[in-house]
Amino acid sequence: MSQKKVDAYKQKKANRDKIIKKEKRILFLEKAAGVMICLAVVVWLGYSVYGKVTQQEETKTTETVMDASAVDEYTNELAEEITDPQNTPEAENEIDEAASDGTVQEK
Numbered sequence: 001m002s003q004k005k006v007d008a009y010k011q012k013k014a015n016r017d018k019i020i021k022k023e024k025r026i027l028f029l030e031k032a033a034g035v036m037i038c039l040a041v042v043v044w045l046g047y048s049v050y051g052k053v054t055q056q057e058e059t060k061t062t063e064t065v066m067d068a069s070a071v072d073e074y075t076n077e078l079a080e081e082i083t084d085p086q087n088t089p090e091a092e093n094e095i096d097e098a099a100s101d102g103t104v105q106e107k
Contacts (some may be wrong), residue, residue: 012019
């Protein structure tokens with residue numbers, strides 16, 4: 001070997017601990033950066049999925065308001081007709097016949 005190669009080898013051997021520590025530090029930083037990137041991607045995906053799920057739940061849980069006053073009035077009118085015998089069609093026919101005869105009775 002040439003003297004140049006021997007000197008380089010001796011210097012490498014003397015600084016081997018420093019070189020190994022530097023390589024380990026760089027490897028650790030590379031791994032840490034990879035973990036941080038993966039963690040960021042997972043958090044971003046989770047947040048996106050959570051946002052979509054809550055948006056779908058909001059659309060599912062919307063209330064539908066219906067105005068049922070017309071139905072209530074109709075059922076009340078039917079109940080009145082059933083309980084009030086004067087408003088039945090038969091009673092109206094009798095009243096019409098009596099009015100044509102001129103014999104309308106008042107209560």
